[in-house]
Amino acid sequence: MSFSDASEPPLPFCLQNMAAALRYNSEEVTKMIKFLLLVNKQGQIRLSKYYEPLEIHKRTLLETDVIKNCLPRTKDQCSFVEYKDFKLVYRQYAALFVVIGIDDAENELAVYELIHNFVEVLDKYFSRVCELDVSFCENFHFLNIRIIQIMFNLDKVHIILDEMILNGRIVETNKSRILAPLLALDKMTES
Numbered sequence: 001m002s003f004s005d006a007s008e009p010p011l012p013f014c015l016q017n018m019a020a021a022l023r024y025n026s027e028e029v030t031k032m033i034k035f036l037l038l039v040n041k042q043g044q045i046r047l048s049k050y051y052e053p054l055e056i057h058k059r060t061l062l063e064t065d066v067i068k069n070c071l072p073r074t075k076d077q078c079s080f081v082e083y084k085d086f087k088l089v090y091r092q093y094a095a096l097f098v099v100i101g102i103d104d105a106e107n108e109l110a111v112y113e114l115i116h117n118f119v120e121v122l123d124k125y126f127s128r129v130c131e132l133d134v135s136f137c138e139n140f141h142f143l144n145i146r147i148i149q150i151m152f153n154l155d156k157v158h159i160i161l162d163e164m165i166l167n168g169r170i171v172e173t174n175k176s177r178i179l180a181p182l183l184a185l186d187k188m189t190e191s
Helices: 013-023 056-070 108-129 145-151 154-164 175-190
Strands: 033-040 045-050 080-083 086-093 096-102 135-138 141-144
Touching (some): 056 080, 145 154
Antiparallel strands (some): 080 086, 086 096
């Protein structure tokens, strides 16, 4: 059906764009961000979020390879790693690594800053949840109480992540707007 069909009035411009986007074949669209992993120093996956369908055994192999490629690297080495048909961008925070797999078209520095923004949002939210900001030293590894809070509230971490990344694309970076739905949820559960 064309928009010049006399039986139906033409759609407003914003709906024409939306309708065109819905008709667009999703197979042809490349996802910029393929996955996100939170990994501890021992190589245990604490959170994984995939933006492309991938079989479970392939995910396990992928996660193992990503851990082998990123964790042993020193702080002097680059945080961007070429891996198969995509790139890995990672950052280390205390005992936690945040690793994002991206395609070749994505800007590595933008994703690197996205990781930092994600950690800042987590820090901002979980500092409200847990007023304790106690760091302690155990075998010369600094552990933060907030990391423990994050691991016990993965549902909230997923909400934050879903506010920032939608269908493999960065959709929001403003910390206040990212946290607004979560804070509203917290208010509803308190009352």
